[in-house]
């Protein structure tokens with residue numbers, strides 16, 4: 001008797017530590033490894049199937065296509081292949097259709113915690129249960145099951161990292177399973193299969209003019225990159241996030257494994273397990289929150305809070321989010337988005353985002369602070385949207401969580417602590433190498449003016465072939481004045497009375513700030 005299983009790949013684009021794939025193979029005569037091209041992330045008109053969607057930029061779609069090619073190649077090496085389907089009108093109905101057409105008894109896919117994924121998966125599980133199809137949906141994108149952590153915490157997500165870590169415990173080990181062969185693909189009948197499209201086939205034009213992300217997608221690349229990282233055991237053991245240099249770009253100060261974790265080309269459990277092994281070998285090592293394991297726990301923390309917080313991705317109706325009367329100013333927003341604020345440190349980061357889709361964590365801090373509570377007082381949701389589209393590691397829980405954090409809307413409340421768009425970058429990169437790379441218009445500006453080019457005398461600007469106000473913008477706001485104004489507005493929004501100077505005296509630790517808040521309420 002035939003027993004057919006579908007493995008539905010969405011994230012989790014890997015063979016290693018993949019419980020959904022493992023379960024699908026058990027006792028099945030055929031497996032159908034499926035990926036559905038989701039119009040939500042493609043062009044608004046799904047029939048056109050061209051890209052440039054509001055939700056996913058070019059670099060991330062290229063990264064995804066790399067992942068699919070790599071997954072297909074790995075599956076083919078095991079006697080299978082990836083079946084790519086057009087997700088029209090939307091992926092859930094396409095899956096329901098093939099469950100019928102292919103006479104499927106078992107549907108396996110990784111559990112998705114995002115609201116969009118949950119709604120999509122509900123449609124499919126409802127259909128499957130009506131038709132007697134078994135659904136296996138393990139939690140394997142994260143180290144822990146967010147629902148379990150929330151349950152342990154009495155039904156509410158833990159709202160501090162420390163309380164999360166105390167509750168979470170030790171994650172399960174990754175599956176040790178390796179394959180020499182997979183069950184063959186069954187008969188696909190008349191179902192239209194697509195080739196994995198190229199970026200050009202998806203409608204991008206003039207792409208040769210862009211500088212692309214240097215990070216290629218796929219499980220093979222993820223594992224190669226992880227191996228490289230693990231080679232330097234001392235580096236792994238001594239990793240301290242706050243000490244990294246955000247301006248290092250050819251050799252970034254962190255692992256750049258985030259896009260691989262985002263698409264699940266790398267299992268977070270496998271990553272954790274490897275780090276643990278290094279710690280065992282080396283002995284002395286750093287600890288959370290600053291260690292590499294600590295970084296993975298930040299990821300878990302945001303996943304858990306996001307899963308347990310209604311309206312996590314917006315200010316309205318979000319119980320953990322401070323209600324702040326952000327300003328609407330499209331001109332300033334566009335200047336920020338396009339890297340034209342006149343502050344080279346900020347603009348270089350935004351251009352790196354556009355060109356590479358990845359920036360160091362502290363670089364993200366700088367531009368997120370600048371857009372929101374630091375200088376422009378623009379809503380964090382607007383910045384979140386820009387990051388969501390352009391980051392190759394764009395991740396619903398982590399992106400929203402960090403924007404809530406940086407805008408002092410949740411988790412972190414020391415709004416008086418503002419990143420200077422001038423001195424913060426200079427501390428790491430006094431010669432402005434990072435700025436010169438991403439903003440070549442400033443490449444000949446002398447070191448002393450590279451962070452504040454508007455202060456350069458006209459003769460110097462002429463010599464550097466960069467006239468401020470013509471070749472490169474003047475600052476859109478005066479930082480000292482704008483940041484004072486922002487602090488004042490934040491103080492008002494937090495329900496405090498008092499001058500800016502008084503706010504400056506707020507104690508420096510997060511816990512003290514939180515205690516003060518508690519006392520006030």
Ligand SMILES: Cc1cc2nc3c(=O)[nH]c(=O)nc-3n(C[C@H](O)[C@H](O)[C@H](O)COP(=O)(O)OP(=O)(O)OC[C@H]3O[C@@H](n4cnc5c(N)ncnc54)[C@H](O)[C@@H]3O)c2cc1C
Pocket residue numbers: 241254255256257258259261262295296298299300302359360361362364365368387391393394395396398399400402403406
């Ligand atoms: C405003 C803002 C938006 C962000 N948006 C995203 C996003 O969409 N996707 C994303 O993966 N990260 C996001 N981050 C978090 C962080 O900047 C990136 O995870 C990190 O820079 C990725 O580089 P890495 O892989 O070299 O990190 P490493 O330092 O090598 O850390 C290893 C892994 O730990 C996780 N991690 C590290 N820092 C954090 C953090 N602060 N929060 C949650 N997980 C973390 C990531 O999965 C990362 O790959 C954002 C940060 C800010 C300030």
